[in-house]
Amino acid sequence: MSEEKQSLNKILDVENEIPPTKGIYPLITGYVEESTGHLYDRIEVEEMSGVEEALLIDKTIPLRERLDTMMMNVVKALHPSAEAKAKGAVPISGDRERAFGVQSLPSGESVTILVASRRLGHGDTYEFKEKCPNRNCQKVNKVTFDLKNLPVRRPKSKTERTFEVAIRSGQKFQFKVLTIGMDEQLEDLTKATNDKFTAQIFVRMIGQSEDVNFEYVKHMKSADRELMRKAIRDHEPSITTDTTVECDSCGTEWTSDMEVFSKGFFFPTEI
Numbered sequence: 001m002s003e004e005k006q007s008l009n010k011i012l013d014v015e016n017e018i019p020p021t022k023g024i025y026p027l028i029t030g031y032v033e034e035s036t037g038h039l040y041d042r043i044e045v046e047e048m049s050g051v052e053e054a055l056l057i058d059k060t061i062p063l064r065e066r067l068d069t070m071m072m073n074v075v076k077a078l079h080p081s082a083e084a085k086a087k088g089a090v091p092i093s094g095d096r097e098r099a100f101g102v103q104s105l106p107s108g109e110s111v112t113i114l115v116a117s118r119r120l121g122h123g124d125t126y127e128f129k130e131k132c133p134n135r136n137c138q139k140v141n142k143v144t145f146d147l148k149n150l151p152v153r154r155p156k157s158k159t160e161r162t163f164e165v166a167i168r169s170g171q172k173f174q175f176k177v178l179t180i181g182m183d184e185q186l187e188d189l190t191k192a193t194n195d196k197f198t199a200q201i202f203v204r205m206i207g208q209s210e211d212v213n214f215e216y217v218k219h220m221k222s223a224d225r226e227l228m229r230k231a232i233r234d235h236e237p238s239i240t241t242d243t244t245v246e247c248d249s250c251g252t253e254w255t256s257d258m259e260v261f262s263k264g265f266f267f268p269t270e271i
């Protein structure tokens with residue numbers, strides 16, 4: 001084992017670093033550099049500071065902008081896959097290249113980044129309290145997430161960023177994987193159309209003829225739209241951030257989400 005590899009392993013094992021201020025975490029898929037085809041499938045994350053704490057609660061800045069800045073602040077580098085490294089790829093840490101790399105990551109990786117940053121700052125266990133929704137009970141239950149072992153959906157390919165969907169008639173459509181950089185476009189489209197389901201599909205469609213516009217996709221039959229949604233799920237990474245909670249007093253079950261985009265996720269002690 002080379003010296004470099006040893007030191008990398010040491011950083012990877014963040015729990016043994018006391019106190020860790022930096023860590024390297026795996027992405028579900030990663031960033032594919034277009035000019036070289038190299039895959040960067042790990043991020044180097046730095047612990048948050050008061051700067052991010054202030055930023056996260058600053059309501060004068062739109063949430064999307066706050067999250068983008070936060071992600072840029074905590075992701076210090078993108079690290080190449082073993083295969084890319086063998087071909088000479090080096091970590092991406094320059095401001096412009098790093099920003100481009102982060103923005104080019106599949107949208108689902110924003111959760112990977114935020115979870116990694118949270119693990120680094122506050123450890124692998126995320127706990128909060130929630131009231132039982134049963135009106136006759138209302139017992140306060142503890143909800144616990146093991147951030148190290150959240151269920152992850154992995155696309156078959158780590159590097160494919162476009163895919164084709166055939167609907168029942170045999171007609172084919174080209175899609176691209178939604179990136180972090182496209183999230184804003186999706187939000188704008190959703191706001192402008194007030195139709196988040198069609199926006200979710202249409203924002204990913206590429207190179208269509210003029211006839212295949214937003215209205216066209218909106219009027220497609222449900223079963224065909226479901227084929228498109230299924231293909232999107234199969235080609236894009238995601239992390240499950242909700243869990244089923246069972247009240248320890250009355251047994252009522254409900255779904256609780258850990259809301260990674262909320263400030264409580266990063267700053268659990270609200271004072």
Ligand SMILES: [Zn+2]
Nearest residue numbers: 132137247250
């Ligand atoms: Zn209950």
